Amino acid sequence: MIDRLIVHATLLTMTDEKGGLLPDGAVAIEGNRILAVGTTQELMERYSARVVHDVAGKAVMPGLVDAHIHTSMALYRGVAQDTHHWLQKGVGPYFSEINEAEAVAGSMLNIVEGLKAGTTTFSDFDNPMPLIAENYRTTGARGRLTATVNQLPPGLHRLKVNEMYPLDESTGRQKLEETLQMLEEWHGKADGRITVMLGPQGPDMVTESLLLEIKSLARTYKTRIHMHVAQGDREINQMERRYGQRTIPWLDSIGYLDEQLVAVHLTEATDEEAALMAKKGAAMIHCPGSIGIIDGMVPPVMAFLEAGGIAGLGSDNAPGNNCNNMFNEMKAAAVFNKIKAKDPTVMPAEKVLRMATIEGARAIGLADEIGSLEPGKKADLIVINTREPGLAPVITAPVSNLVPNLVYAARGHEVEMVIIDGQLVMENRQLLTVDESQVVARAQHLAEQLAARVANRSSN
Amino acid sequence: MIDRLIVHATLLTMTDEKGGLLPDGAVAIEGNRILAVGTTQELMERYSARVVHDVAGKAVMPGLVDAHIHTSMALYRGVAQDTHHWLQKGVGPYFSEINEAEAVAGSMLNIVEGLKAGTTTFSDFDNPMPLIAENYRTTGARGRLTATVNQLPPGLHRLKVNEMYPLDESTGRQKLEETLQMLEEWHGKADGRITVMLGPQGPDMVTESLLLEIKSLARTYKTRIHMHVAQGDREINQMERRYGQRTIPWLDSIGYLDEQLVAVHLTEATDEEAALMAKKGAAMIHCPGSIGIIDGMVPPVMAFLEAGGIAGLGSDNAPGNNCNNMFNEMKAAAVFNKIKAKDPTVMPAEKVLRMATIEGARAIGLADEIGSLEPGKKADLIVINTREPGLAPVITAPVSNLVPNLVYAARGHEVEMVIIDGQLVMENRQLLTVDESQVVARAQHLAEQLAARVANRSSN
Numbered sequence: 001m002i003d004r005l006i007v008h009a010t011l012l013t014m015t016d017e018k019g020g021l022l023p024d025g026a027v028a029i030e031g032n033r034i035l036a037v038g039t040t041q042e043l044m045e046r047y048s049a050r051v052v053h054d055v056a057g058k059a060v061m062p063g064l065v066d067a068h069i070h071t072s073m074a075l076y077r078g079v080a081q082d083t084h085h086w087l088q089k090g091v092g093p094y095f096s097e098i099n100e101a102e103a104v105a106g107s108m109l110n111i112v113e114g115l116k117a118g119t120t121t122f123s124d125f126d127n128p129m130p131l132i133a134e135n136y137r138t139t140g141a142r143g144r145l146t147a148t149v150n151q152l153p154p155g156l157h158r159l160k161v162n163e164m165y166p167l168d169e170s171t172g173r174q175k176l177e178e179t180l181q182m183l184e185e186w187h188g189k190a191d192g193r194i195t196v197m198l199g200p201q202g203p204d205m206v207t208e209s210l211l212l213e214i215k216s217l218a219r220t221y222k223t224r225i226h227m228h229v230a231q232g233d234r235e236i237n238q239m240e241r242r243y244g245q246r247t248i249p250w251l252d253s254i255g256y257l258d259e260q261l262v263a264v265h266l267t268e269a270t271d272e273e274a275a276l277m278a279k280k281g282a283a284m285i286h287c288p289g290s291i292g293i294i295d296g297m298v299p300p301v302m303a304f305l306e307a308g309g310i311a312g313l314g315s316d317n318a319p320g321n322n323c324n325n326m327f328n329e330m331k332a333a334a335v336f337n338k339i340k341a342k343d344p345t346v347m348p349a350e351k352v353l354r355m356a357t358i359e360g361a362r363a364i365g366l367a368d369e370i371g372s373l374e375p376g377k378k379a380d381l382i383v384i385n386t387r388e389p390g391l392a393p394v395i396t397a398p399v400s401n402l403v404p405n406l407v408y409a410a411r412g413h414e415v416e417m418v419i420i421d422g423q424l425v426m427e428n429r430q431l432l433t434v435d436e437s438q439v440v441a442r443a444q445h446l447a448e449q450l451a452a453r454v455a456n457r458s459s460n
Numbered sequence: 461m462i463d464r465l466i467v468h469a470t471l472l473t474m475t476d477e478k479g480g481l482l483p484d485g486a487v488a489i490e491g492n493r494i495l496a497v498g499t500t501q502e503l504m505e506r507y508s509a510r511v512v513h514d515v516a517g518k519a520v521m522p523g524l525v526d527a528h529i530h531t532s533m534a535l536y537r538g539v540a541q542d543t544h545h546w547l548q549k550g551v552g553p554y555f556s557e558i559n560e561a562e563a564v565a566g567s568m569l570n571i572v573e574g575l576k577a578g579t580t581t582f583s584d585f586d587n588p589m590p591l592i593a594e595n596y597r598t599t600g601a602r603g604r605l606t607a608t609v610n611q612l613p614p615g616l617h618r619l620k621v622n623e624m625y626p627l628d629e630s631t632g633r634q635k636l637e638e639t640l641q642m643l644e645e646w647h648g649k650a651d652g653r654i655t656v657m658l659g660p661q662g663p664d665m666v667t668e669s670l671l672l673e674i675k676s677l678a679r680t681y682k683t684r685i686h687m688h689v690a691q692g693d694r695e696i697n698q699m700e701r702r703y704g705q706r707t708i709p710w711l712d713s714i715g716y717l718d719e720q721l722v723a724v725h726l727t728e729a730t731d732e733e734a735a736l737m738a739k740k741g742a743a744m745i746h747c748p749g750s751i752g753i754i755d756g757m758v759p760p761v762m763a764f765l766e767a768g769g770i771a772g773l774g775s776d777n778a779p780g781n782n783c784n785n786m787f788n789e790m791k792a793a794a795v796f797n798k799i800k801a802k803d804p805t806v807m808p809a810e811k812v813l814r815m816a817t818i819e820g821a822r823a824i825g826l827a828d829e830i831g832s833l834e835p836g837k838k839a840d841l842i843v844i845n846t847r848e849p850g851l852a853p854v855i856t857a858p859v860s861n862l863v864p865n866l867v868y869a870a871r872g873h874e875v876e877m878v879i880i881d882g883q884l885v886m887e888n889r890q891l892l893t894v895d896e897s898q899v900v901a902r903a904q905h906l907a908e909q910l911a912a913r914v915a916n917r918s919s920n
Contacts, residue, residue: 075853076855076861077853077865078855078861078862078864078865078868078869079859081804081809081864081867081868082805082807082864083804084804084805109852109853112849113850116849116850117850289795292795292798292799293795293798293868294804295804296798296802296803296804296806297802298799318869321868321869322864322865322868322869323850323868323869323871325850325871328871332795334542334753335749335752335753335792335796336795336796336799338756339752339757339796339799340799341756342757343544343756344542344543344544344546344753344754344755344756345542345543345544346756347542348542349542387897387900387901387904388900389569389572389573389576389896389900390576390577390784392537392569392900392903392907393535393569393900393903393904393907393908394904395536395539395908395911397911397912397915398911398914398915398918398919399539399540401536401538401539401782404538404539404542405538405782408538408541408753408781408782408783409537409538409778409781409783411783411785411871412850412871413871413873436849437847439849440848440853441847443852443853444852444853444854447852447853448853448855451855451856451857451858452857454858455857455858459858
């Protein structure tokens with residue numbers, strides 16, 4: 001008697017380039033792992049299960065991987081759109097003003113939003129990370145957690161463009177301590193559902209020596225380095241002032257471009273720099289929604305992929321994107337890149353679906369555990385109602401429209417059931433691990449307090 | 461005693477450039493019209509109503525206007541993505557093969573999809589239009605209906621690029637008859653909820669004399685001409701062969717660019733041609749989703765708007781887009797144009813929200829009736845749950861995040877209630893006029909038959 005059997009699914013296993021479509025498929029789950037994947041007939045003959053989910057008319061696929069998100073920023077969703085000054089004038093006052101309780105409540109809101117749209121793994125870059133980690137324990141979501149490390153002096157509210165920013169040793173030391181605490185307390189915890197990466201905020205915000213110390217730590221703890229790279233012209237300018245080189249060649253010069261690096265954005269990278277990163281083995285996280293809205297730009301992910309790189313997708317942050325939903329990110333990645341290339345064939349649906357699942361998992365170093373439906377992997381999967389009017393009809397021949405419609409038509413609310421680490425986290429769109437309405441009410445309450453303080457400060 | 465009072469709403473009346481935000485607002489409805497708009501306190505003192513909707517914590521705004529949609533194409537959603545040959549090889553076989561029952565069932569699926577995402581007015585360009593009109597009668601949606609008129613000979617399955625297409629008088633005559641029948645039978649019917657425009661498919665697909673006859677008819681019936689314009693390089697090439705001019709200068713030369721013209725796409729128009737159209741008073745319908753996916757292009761809507769033009773948004777068709785959802789279209793319009801301009805300030809959220817409501821209504825000639833919440837207008841409005849995790853929190857000061865979040869974060873399923881022409885069409889996400897699951901099941905059934913015929917034909 002096994003724990004759980006899902007039957008009569010239109011399976012997308014993500015085990016091949018087309019999505020691994022298996023009609024009338026089944027998945028057997030024992031504990032927190034996938035025991036078998038096959039046809040319904042095969043698995044029903046082989047197993048009996050304590051719980052059987054008959055999902056006829058529905059698609060089942062691996063849970064989505066949000067490979068870069070800042071959940072602590074959710075409380076100021078939508079405060080800074082349509083501006084040239086997103087960071088400094090838009091988001092800055094909230095970023096400076098937010099307290100720990102507000103950051104943690106926002107994080108919970110963002111996790112709930114993501115879960116309800118089929119995200120099962122969140123590669124979350126934040127502070128205060130030890131407190132945010134508790135949200136992952138509570139919700140049952142898979143957390144790949146990165147505590148922010150920088151050496152920006154406390155009280156520095158504005159980074160000046162035309163001079164080198166000051167970097168402060170003791171700040172860096174204190175923030176690295178938080179990361180070490182995270183590694184000790186959380187790495188591999190909750191049956192391995194929660195793991196930790198190391199997070200220099202950007203190569204311009206820490207010294208070379210701290211970057212190298214972090215690299216050594218990543219080796220010790222067998223984890224990766226999650227860092228914003230070439231994320232803006234301010235950063236490139238800073239690197240040129242500090243080291244006389246642009247970001248990516250400089251990172252190459254200090255031996256930073258390898259499989260340990262999970263590089264986010266590359267907004268200001270040239271195609272050649274992106275290709276260099278790919279060839280050296282570093283992964284790229286593409287966040288099309290936030291960069292499109294904040295900067296009106298499309299980072300060089302096509303050049304990165306053409307050079308053989310592994311790329312995932314990230315929803316980044318609510319004040320920038322303004323949503324944290326991987327269906328949105330898949331569509332944005334596919335269409336923004338078509339528009340950039342003036343070519344409807346680039347970034348086909350099958351490719352972006354892989355980036356939101358197995359390739360995202362590879363990018364953040366979790367592909368042995370998640371990202372596809374295969375025996376032995378962790379049981380992270382989602383059930384999608386393809387009979388929602390906007391996803392219907394499902395056609396299988398002469399071509400299958402399932403993958404194109406998941407990428408170009410689905411919006412996230414079609415996800416009906418979420419299983420993470422073998423545990424039922426959402427059923428019939430009801431979250432089972434937390435009270436959604438309480439999460440939203442608390443976020444609303446604290447956001448009003450935060451906004452009132454920001455309003456008060458800006459009127460002074 | 462009035463019919464209906466909506467109270468405690470966060471109102472977006474769309475009566476000013478910022479959206480006409482009114483906290484704790486109310487709308488009074490009598491019959492099919494808005495009687496009054498004001499604060500909850502004002503309207504509760506003034507009226508008592510047979511039905512009172514308390515929508516505290518929710519936003520209320522005019523129903524969305526889908527200013528260009530082909531609902532008859534919904535059954536082949538998602539069959540032709542990521543290709544250079546969308547029309548000829550992708551969609552063509554389905555377009556040739558579909559029968560009337562299938563087209564009508566697809567239309568119903570698309571209308572249901574749109575209603576559930578807050579679209580209340582559909583500017584629908586299709587055939588067989590008299591049958592599709594019945595879907596609007598049944599669902600309670602507002603239909604602005606256009607029967608396709610072209611002179612392409614029957615059996616012509618493929619338009620050749622390098623020679624003039626044949627145009628056939630009797631085909632044009634027969635299709636114009638259908639339009640005349642539509643005008644007589646449907647224009648102004650269902651209490652004015654259903655109206656009719658005239659629809660030459662494109663300036664390359666009808667003769668000059670038929671175009672001019674249609675213009676005269678539009679004057680007689682006091683309606684507008686809904687036409688694809690500069691929709692592809694094939695069309696421009698055809699116009700140059702036929703008349704020695706590109707589309708828009710030629711239309712100008714025959715006096716076609718005026719307030720009567722609702723011009724769709726402008727994909728291949730230059731900025732100067734778009735500006736010319738705007739200055740002459742023709743309206744533009746921008747369909748960013750479908751043109752982005754099908755062509756990897758962003759039409760010159762910015763140049764059109766800068767020249768003072770009135771533009772609406774359209775979702776076009778399911779095999780191209782692949783969804784028919786104005787929240788998707790608003791986000792696409794805002795972000796695609798930022799990317800095209802490499803400037804995050806272009807196409808701000810407030811602007812695209814207007815294009816999906818009042819300006820879309822102006823573009824299709826219905827602004828006296830719909831598009832904003834004002835006394836005397838038809839009661840077409842939607843209630844949006846802003847406590848969905850992806851729309852929370854709502855902040856009102858120091859800046860309001862409601863409009864940016866409706867554009868950049870909402871996905872359509874947050875729409876809880878739809879009222880059209882004073883009638884409750886959806887409540888608690890349940891459609892009250894048609895059985896959603898039957899609509900989806902019928903669409904699925906007929907799509908399988910259609911796809912089987914296409915598969916059979918392509919394998920022969």
